[in-house]
Amino acid sequence: QVQLVQSGSELKEPGASVKVSCRASGYSFTSYAVNWVRLAPGQGLEWMGWINTDTKNPTYARDFTGRFVFSLDTSVDTAYLQISSLRAEDTAVYYCARHSAALGLPDYWGQGTLVTVSS
């Protein structure tokens, strides 16, 4: 069955970096793009962008350029989200989600990774 398993919660100080992993199984990893979605406390879902797992080409939403980097290791069917120069407002749950090209939307989601930025 399709599964996306994300890495565990992270506690980071302001200014540090974090790398969240999303390991896929149960399907051909390079046949589906991976979306990244953020849910900050008291806020709504935000689509951060996606990465084409075939070409490795990322697309970032307007609010997620610069400090956010999507990457892949196709040898282990894993997508990564790296955030640098962390700020308190980056505190959120970050989800990865497989992109269904047929439906044009995320169809399977990871369980989410809580990133807390605090000194």
Next chain:
Amino acid sequence: DIQMTQSPSSLSASVGDRVTITCRASQPFSNYLAWYQQKPGKVPQLLIYSASTLQSGVPSRFSGSGSWTTFTLTINNLQPEDAATYYCQKHNSAPLTFGQGTKVEIE
């Protein structure tokens, strides 16, 4: 980029009520509009896509309609387990923008 605006931001209703949530786009686009339900601590669940297509396994009391710039999610015969936050999302072409969410509480 197209912006998605939901209304209301929250509502309270009784079991058995009909609830309607509206999602408005800042400009018209094809009817690639999805609705998700998210409960605290849980992953978003797809309810409807392409404005009105019910995702497999979703109860038929959920329905979607609309086109152009205005879309609605209707929940008929509201149930206690429907307490959640509901999001619309423009889909099929980037950016896959979400609305800001509507929190539904059961009285």
